Amino acid sequence: MINSDSGTDSPKGQDGEPAGAPHPAVAQRPMVPAPEPLPGPVVDAHTHLDACGCVDAADVAAAMDRAAAVGVRQVVTVADDMASARWVVDAAGRHPDLYAAVALHPTRADTLDDAARTELEHLAADPRVVAVGETGLDHYWDAAPHATQAEAFAWHIDLAKRLGKPVMIHDRDAHDDVLAILRSEGAPGKVIFHCFSGDPAMARLCADAGYHLSFAGPVSFRNARGLAEAAALVPTELLMTETDAPFLAPHPHRGKRNEPYALPYTVRALAAIRGQDLDELCAAVTSTTRAVYGLPDPTG
Numbered sequence: 001m002i003n004s005d006s007g008t009d010s011p012k013g014q015d016g017e018p019a020g021a022p023h024p025a026v027a028q029r030p031m032v033p034a035p036e037p038l039p040g041p042v043v044d045a046h047t048h049l050d051a052c053g054c055v056d057a058a059d060v061a062a063a064m065d066r067a068a069a070v071g072v073r074q075v076v077t078v079a080d081d082m083a084s085a086r087w088v089v090d091a092a093g094r095h096p097d098l099y100a101a102v103a104l105h106p107t108r109a110d111t112l113d114d115a116a117r118t119e120l121e122h123l124a125a126d127p128r129v130v131a132v133g134e135t136g137l138d139h140y141w142d143a144a145p146h147a148t149q150a151e152a153f154a155w156h157i158d159l160a161k162r163l164g165k166p167v168m169i170h171d172r173d174a175h176d177d178v179l180a181i182l183r184s185e186g187a188p189g190k191v192i193f194h195c196f197s198g199d200p201a202m203a204r205l206c207a208d209a210g211y212h213l214s215f216a217g218p219v220s221f222r223n224a225r226g227l228a229e230a231a232a233l234v235p236t237e238l239l240m241t242e243t244d245a246p247f248l249a250p251h252p253h254r255g256k257r258n259e260p261y262a263l264p265y266t267v268r269a270l271a272a273i274r275g276q277d278l279d280e281l282c283a284a285v286t287s288t289t290r291a292v293y294g295l296p297d298p299t300g
């Protein structure tokens, strides 16, 4: 979240905000219409079901059903604060095809105190948690000092290593610093750049380092040529895709309210950009994503 396409959304709602409504920045927007189903199952590698308005198990089941109906068979829902971290772990424990990732978002880095560290260590060790994230650096909102963000990022990298789980990176306007910290701290075995926003040169650098790159709705935007060029050169064994819902709805529904069921628009855009057969792309991206998160094939 927070990679708002409009650039006007606030960095984050406050803890203790009334639950049950989508994030206030998207609540008034129309939903993306349901796409044509994909030929094969895919995984939404990064979304925020709580910010989409899900509260209880019935809401989650309904969102998962809408996703499964168009081929989005498994979903990773990502926390960005402590309340969200508790919620995503609980929600993932109640649905067989939902998994979680926990961390304090870089815009909240100044809240990573001892109590938060202890609780995050506990939550991140849950078997339904498949990554430590989203963590990283956000030099766009600049909601926490750069040094505080860097220290929190380093702590999350270390946690990912201790747990043997991937680190899921939020990198907004901070490409060089993110790469430098990964180098200086020593990257965990698996690194995922969520909502990759770099240029082709950075994509090449990441691919050479074996980092996974996950592309969200912006790769489908008409004015995102550099991003499309980047997506075209990522090897399929490092390529992932995500909604980052409720923001970043893909073309031709940019600006609407996003949900995991909208992922097929981005998958089709990626197939077109890469000149790849849709069946083949679904199979490759699904196998990559299951491997990086350690997800089962739910049908077999």
Ligand SMILES: [Zn+2]
Binding pocket: 001, 002, 046, 047, 048, 078, 134, 244
């Ligand atoms: Zn996100």
